[in-house]
Amino acid sequence: MELNSTRISLRPFKIKDVDDFMIWAGDDEVTKNLQWRTISSKEEALAYIKDVCIPHPWRRSICIDDHSIGMITIFPESGDGRCRAHVGYAVSKEYWNKGIASRALKLGINQVIKDYPDLVRLQAFVSVENKASQRVLEKCGFLQEGLLRKYSYVKGQLKDMFIYSILSTELLSSVHH
Ligand SMILES: CC(C)(COP(=O)(O)OP(=O)(O)OC[C@H]1O[C@@H](n2cnc3c(N)ncnc32)[C@H](O)[C@@H]1OP(=O)(O)O)[C@@H](O)C(=O)NCCC(=O)NCCS
Numbered sequence: 001m002e003l004n005s006t007r008i009s010l011r012p013f014k015i016k017d018v019d020d021f022m023i024w025a026g027d028d029e030v031t032k033n034l035q036w037r038t039i040s041s042k043e044e045a046l047a048y049i050k051d052v053c054i055p056h057p058w059r060r061s062i063c064i065d066d067h068s069i070g071m072i073t074i075f076p077e078s079g080d081g082r083c084r085a086h087v088g089y090a091v092s093k094e095y096w097n098k099g100i101a102s103r104a105l106k107l108g109i110n111q112v113i114k115d116y117p118d119l120v121r122l123q124a125f126v127s128v129e130n131k132a133s134q135r136v137l138e139k140c141g142f143l144q145e146g147l148l149r150k151y152s153y154v155k156g157q158l159k160d161m162f163i164y165s166i167l168s169t170e171l172l173s174s175v176h177h
Contacts, residue, residue, distance in 0.1 A: 002099040003064070010060040010072060010107050013053035017061055018045050020068040024092035032155060033130050034090060058112055062091060062104040069095050072108045076116045084121040085112065089136070096132070102139045109140070113168045122166050125151065127159040137164045141171070 013021075024030050025039040025048070039045045053059050053071070062070035070091035077084055087109070091101050113119050124142065126133045134144070142164040151161040 003095070005099070005103050007064050008100055008103050008107075009063045009066070010104060010111070011063060011066075013049050013059065013061045013068070013071075015046065015049060017068040018042060018049060021045050021049060021061075024070055024090065027093055029093055030090050033127055033133065034088070035154065058085075058115065060108060062089070062100065064095070064100075070100065070104065072104050074108055074112045074122065076112070076119060082116075082118045084123055085116065085119055087122050087124045101133075101136045105136060105140045109166065110171055113171060120168050122168075124164045125161045126164065127154060127161055134162060134164075140166065142166045
């Protein structure tokens with residue numbers, strides 16, 4: 001069942017998120033399709049929040065009632081790549097299939113284009129097996145542009161990845177749905 005979307009918010013990470021953060025960042029099922037290692041101790045979680053999440057150009061905690069239950073990362077490129085940014089996200093397993101990632105992605109992409117006026121294109125790479133993530137991107141209006149064969153290792157396995165994108169001109173119409 002969809003969660004009431006008014007309970008979902010995005011905000012920068014805080015050190016006090018550490019216990020909530022460990023619940024999902026420490027879960028192999030959540031991290032299996034991500035390019036990062038499962039967090040295995042509170043010290044590692046604290047260091048990750050402090051050294052990676054907080055200084056990141058645009059990484060937000062997905063919160064329910066201000067508790068961190070996931071993250072969304074949008075990484076803008078620079079120089080001649082400043083027109084584009086890469087998108088990634090994860091949600092705690094107990095909250096899967098309630099519309100949370102889709103809501104968070106819509107909020108995130110609409111905010112980031114205001115924060116980075118040069119952004120024209122948001123893109124995401126998704127392994128072929130990750131149907132839930134493909135569905136999230138499709139619900140947010142991303143277009144599947146193609147299949148990148150043997151594109152990247154994820155947890156030691158070479159994956160075929162789909163590439164998806166959405167343009168800033170296509171965004172305004174997608175946030176309200
Ligand atoms: C991908 C992920 C973020 C989705 O989060 P979520 O909050 O459950 O997403 P939503 O509820 O907004 O949407 C999920 C959609 O996928 C669908 N879905 C879930 N599993 C599916 C499957 N195996 N096959 C097809 N569709 C599936 C759901 O039914 C839902 O679609 P619907 O609303 O049309 O019914 C979550 O599964 C996750 O954190 N996975 C691990 C990290 C990850 O893979 N991140 C993405 C890396 S590219």
